[in-house]
Amino acid sequence: MVEQEQMLIKAAEHVKSAISQRHYYQKKKEEAMATMENNPAERSLCYVADYSQNMAVPSFSFEQPGETYYYSPLAAYCFGVVDCATDHLSAYTYTEDIAKKGGNNVASLLWHHLWLQKVLSTDEPFKEITFIFDNCSGQNKNRMVLRLLFFLVKLGITKVARASFLIRGHTKNDCDRLFNVMKKGYRNSNIYLPADLVESMKHKQVTPVWCDANVFFDWDSGEDKYLTRPTKVKSYHVFTFDIDKDDGDTLTKMYSHNINQKIRQNMVKKEFRGKDKAFWKGVTQTLDRIDPVGIQDIKWRELYDKWGPLIPAEKKLGLMYYHEDPGVERRNKIKANTKKAKDARKGRTTSAATTTKE
Numbered sequence: 571m572v573e574q575e576q577m578l579i580k581a582a583e584h585v586k587s588a589i590s591q592r593h594y595y596q597k598k599k600e601e602a603m604a605t606m607e608n609n610p611a612e613r614s615l616c617y618v619a620d621y622s623q624n625m626a627v628p629s630f631s632f633e634q635p636g637e638t639y640y641y642s643p644l645a646a647y648c649f650g651v652v653d654c655a656t657d658h659l660s661a662y663t664y665t666e667d668i669a670k671k672g673g674n675n676v677a678s679l680l681w682h683h684l685w686l687q688k689v690l691s692t693d694e695p696f697k698e699i700t701f702i703f704d705n706c707s708g709q710n711k712n713r714m715v716l717r718l719l720f721f722l723v724k725l726g727i728t729k730v731a732r733a734s735f736l737i738r739g740h741t742k743n744d745c746d747r748l749f750n751v752m753k754k755g756y757r758n759s760n761i762y763l764p765a766d767l768v769e770s771m772k773h774k775q776v777t778p779v780w781c782d783a784n785v786f787f788d789w790d791s792g793e794d795k796y797l798t799r800p801t802k803v804k805s806y807h808v809f810t811f812d813i814d815k816d817d818g819d820t821l822t823k824m825y826s827h828n829i830n831q832k833i834r835q836n837m838v839k840k841e842f843r844g845k846d847k848a849f850w851k852g853v854t855q856t857l858d859r860i861d862p863v864g865i866q867d868i869k870w871r872e873l874y875d876k877w878g879p880l881i882p883a884e885k886k887l888g889l890m891y892y893h894e895d896p897g898v899e900r901r902n903k904i905k906a907n908t909k910k911a912k913d914a915r916k917g918r919t920t921s922a923a924t925t926t927k928e
Contacts, residue, residue, distance in 0.1 A: 591736050591807060595743070598700045598734070599654040606655040610696045615689065615728075616654040618702040619680065620745040621647065621671055622661075622752070627889070628877055629761040641876050642869055644891065646767055647671055648752075648778075649679045652744040653687075654702075659748035660686070661771055664781040665764060667865045673712035674860060677789040679781070680718060681854075686779070690727060695813070698730035702743060716800050716809050716821065717793045720837055723811045723818040724850040732810045752776045762881055763888040787857040796842045796853060800835060811837075819843060865891070867900040868907075 602616035626643035630636075645666040652659050662679045669675050680701070684690050689699070699722060703715075719731035736743065755770040764780065771778040800809070806823040815822065819838045825831055842849075873891035886892045 591734065594734060594808070595702050595736065598702070602653075602655040602700075605697070610692050610694045612697055614697050615699045616702065617680075617683070617700070618652040618654060618744045619650065619676070620704055620743065621649050622745070622749040625753070625756060625761075625767060627665060627761055627764055627767055628881065629756070629759075629767075630880075631757050632760045638877075638880065642872050643877070644865065644869070644873065644889075646764070648749075648771075649676065650745045650749060650752075651680070651683045652748060654744065657744070657748075657775065659745070659752060659776045661752055661776055661778045662781050662785075663764075663768060663771070663778055664785075666863070668781070668783050668862050669786045669860065670863055673714035674789050675786055676712070677714040677718045678786045678860075680715065681787075681789075682781070682785050684722075684727070690725075692727060695726050696728040698732065699728040700732045700734060703733060703735050704743070713799050713803070714789045714793065716803070717797050717837065718789065719809065719811045720797065720818070720821070721850060721854055723813050724847060725854070726847055729813045730810060732808065734809075735807045748775060752778075762885040765888065766885075783862045784859065786860040788860055789857060792853060792857040796839055797837045798835070798839060800837065802833070806833070817844075867896060868904050870896040871901060871904060 598614070598616040601614040605613045625646040625648060627646050628643055630638055647664055647666065647669075649662045649671075650659050651662070660683055662682065681690075689696070701715075701719075716733060719733060722728050722731040751773055752771050755772070756767065759766070759770040761767050761770060768778045768780050800821055800823070802823065803809075806825060808824045810822045810824075811818055811820070812822070815834075816836060819836050820834045821837050823833045823835065836843075838845075870891050873889075874893075874895055878886065878892045881892050
């Protein structure tokens with residue numbers, strides 16, 4: 571009986587948190603719309619950010635599925651940022667050989683978005699900037715993104731920088747709605763090249779932006795030199811840096827359903843406290859770029875051997891994997907790895923059969 575009561579209490583708290591976060595989300599959207607025409611000092615910005623489900627290059631969605639149904643295409647990633655004031659989606663798109671979908675990638679794309687929107691070049695600080703995310707730990711809810719907020723405050727971009735995470739199981743947001751709009755063209759087109767993908771995504775409510783490797787930086791290593799790592803991240807849902815709190819050095823963490831219960835953590839290592847705007851700006855300008863990750867040899871072989879013959883001649887030169895053979899060395903490596911995996915499976919099967927007999 572006690573266990574059942576505890577489960578009911580836990581479920582009630584979960585629902586209460588979800589409702590609280592949803593109301594908070596709506597409030598920040600309304601503030602962004604209401605202050606859209608104001609000067610930066612009186613303007614609140616609110617962005618919703620998330621990854622869409624992966625797309626593919628190539629993709630023959632316009633045709634009846636055939637043998638290509640069993641082929642492995644190049645995965646295409648789309649990180650969407652919705653401006654809540656205008657209800658417009660900026661869709662930052664890249665393929666799996668360029669970068670991954672980790673914390674450094676999210677932080678880099680958020681910074682890139684603010685740069686393209688000229689937010690980073692403001693002459694006076696905005697009143698506040700709020701980012702709304704789902705609760706995906708590692709991808710959105712991570713130390714790279716949370717510490718990015720610190721730089722927005724210390725560089726004088728905004729007086730308050732905040733990240734708010736929706737409660738797990740209740741994460742439906744504006745990105746999801748506009749992703750559906752964005753993919754209408756994609757689902758009714760044959761996609762041969764990344765450029766075709768970007769073209770298919772265009773809509774009056776969507777601006778697709780192609781991202782090459784130059785967009786992605788190692789925020790984590792750069793931040794680790796000067797800042798401590800945030801603790802107990804999974805336990806909280808609202809994270810804030812405020813220039814009026816310890817000169818912007820302190821991260822305030824709070825539960826969604828109990829805003830009076832707060833924990834503060836000074837994020838700046840002692841030897842770097844008191845540094846000025848120019849110092850912190852220099853940190854953001856000297857981050858290391860992340861090298862392109864490339865693709866697995868076996869996928870390159872499949873793109874060349876299986877997809878290549880199906881790609882129109884005028885499109886083939888647009889993607890190296892269609893027209894450049896992976897080479898003998900890679901092919902031999904694939905064969906060796908395939909044989910090794912097959913032998914390992916055979917060994918596990920034999921071992922399981924022996925155990926069953928015993």
